[in-house]
Amino acid sequence: MKNTTETRRPKKRLLRKILLIGFALAALAITVGATYVGTYRPAQRPALELQVERTADRVERGRYLVENVTGCVQCHSDRDWTLYGGPAKKETWLGGGECATEEQGFPGVLCVPNLTPDDETGLGRWSDGEILRALREGVDRDGRALFPMMPYDDYRHLSDRDAAAIVAYLRTLEPVFNPRPETDIEFPVSFFIKTIPEPLAGPVEAPGPADTVRHGELLAKVAGCEFCHTPIDERHQPLPGMAFAGRPNPRGPFGTVHAPNLTPHATGMGSRSREEFIGIFKAFSSADNAAIEVEPQDNTPMPWADFAQMTEGDLGAIYDYLRTVAPVDNPVVVR
Ligand code: HEC
Numbered sequence: 001m002k003n004t005t006e007t008r009r010p011k012k013r014l015l016r017k018i019l020l021i022g023f024a025l026a027a028l029a030i031t032v033g034a035t036y037v038g039t040y041r042p043a044q045r046p047a048l049e050l051q052v053e054r055t056a057d058r059v060e061r062g063r064y065l066v067e068n069v070t071g072c073v074q075c076h077s078d079r080d081w082t083l084y085g086g087p088a089k090k091e092t093w094l095g096g097g098e099c100a101t102e103e104q105g106f107p108g109v110l111c112v113p114n115l116t117p118d119d120e121t122g123l124g125r126w127s128d129g130e131i132l133r134a135l136r137e138g139v140d141r142d143g144r145a146l147f148p149m150m151p152y153d154d155y156r157h158l159s160d161r162d163a164a165a166i167v168a169y170l171r172t173l174e175p176v177f178n179p180r181p182e183t184d185i186e187f188p189v190s191f192f193i194k195t196i197p198e199p200l201a202g203p204v205e206a207p208g209p210a211d212t213v214r215h216g217e218l219l220a221k222v223a224g225c226e227f228c229h230t231p232i233d234e235r236h237q238p239l240p241g242m243a244f245a246g247r248p249n250p251r252g253p254f255g256t257v258h259a260p261n262l263t264p265h266a267t268g269m270g271s272r273s274r275e276e277f278i279g280i281f282k283a284f285s286s287a288d289n290a291a292i293e294v295e296p297q298d299n300t301p302m303p304w305a306d307f308a309q310m311t312e313g314d315l316g317a318i319y320d321y322l323r324t325v326a327p328v329d330n331p332v333v334v335r
């Protein structure tokens with residue numbers, strides 16, 4: 001009788017060999033893969049070597065964009081949520097915003113950085129070219145990909161003139177000393193975000209003054225209207241065919257509030273006129289209406305007081321553009 005263990009032995013040895021080779025290959029693949037993942041650098045070009053001239057006009061244009069249009073102030077400042085729309089606190093203007101942490105279910109630590117010219121904790125040591133590149137091309141001084149909560153993908157549409165104006169304005173700010181932890185995003189998210197930055201291919205021009213629809217489209221992007229008013233899936237991607245159709249409950253230090261449908265459908269802006277639309281914003285432009293005290297559950301993430309200072313031309317252009325987006329039947333009850 002054959003000993004079954006004997007017949008098995010050679011097979012066992014073969015199996016062990018196959019397993020060993022398998023392990024070796026897997027280890028090799030992991031090493032190569034990890035090296036690739038670890039050293040993969042986001043697409044980038046060297047920061048431009050230029051110095052933005054700080055003329056009064058340019059600084060004023062930059063102030064307007066940063067405070068009233070592009071939302072930099074809302075993310076990069078500490079905000080007062082006892083007031084309607086959570087205006088930024090003047091003392092720490094652009095000195096750094098909120099932090100997202102693991103305890104809140106975020107994959108790592110991310111504090112919205114200080115944009116004031118403080119040497120230690122702000123942009124004091126950054127060149128103008130480095131700030132421009134971070135703003136529109138999504139990498140920091142060292143070429144690290146910025147977490148895409150920083151909407152550089154939208155800001156890449158800012159014209160060269162407007163981007164330079166923003167830099168000129170940031171340079172005039174009072175430095176705020178505000179040390180915070182460095183951004184630390186966990187794998188695999190850290191890898192995916194490296195694939196997002198994309199260098200600009202050439203100069204970016206603003207649309208001509210007569211093209212209000214295209215101008216409004218650009219404003220709706222850089223002002224975050226599209227972001228807040230478009231529903232997303234669980235991977236934070238905008239739902240196809242639902243642009244501006246209303247977004248359920250963007251989370252924050254306010255009660256449950258849904259962003260309404262801004263499309264031309266009857267469940268959206270319907271027959272609202274251009275004047276009415278501009279009027280909704282302008283209602284918040286007086287000093288009293290820019291500082292309305294509210295309970296947290298009655299607050300809103302929409303920075304009404306900041307947008308109220310947008311020019312009628314810009315608000316009108318946003319309206320003209322919103323009339324051209326696909327009407328979507330989507331009733332939204334705001335509260
Ligand atoms: C929706 C929130 C949000 C808005 C709006 C926003 N940012 Fe940011 N920004 C961030 C976050 C978050 C980071 C940090 C990303 C990281 O570290 O990976 C950042 C990073 C930056 C950096 C890199 C600074 C550093 O120290 O690494 C610059 C420069 C910057 N933003 C400028 C701007 C400007 C200028 C505007 C307005 C035109 C703006 N941001 C609007 C969230 C925002």
Ligand code: HEC
Nearest residue numbers: 220223224225228257258259260280300301302307318334
């Ligand atoms: C941070 C998120 C956020 C941003 C950015 C944002 N919205 Fe809103 N918006 C909301 C929410 C939430 C509401 C509902 C609560 C309220 O009225 O404030 C709202 C309400 C509105 C309303 C309804 C007002 C009414 O009385 O019916 C209009 C119109 C509007 N947004 C237009 C815009 C436009 C245009 C922009 C860009 C310039 C914009 N929103 C940017 C979140 C946002």
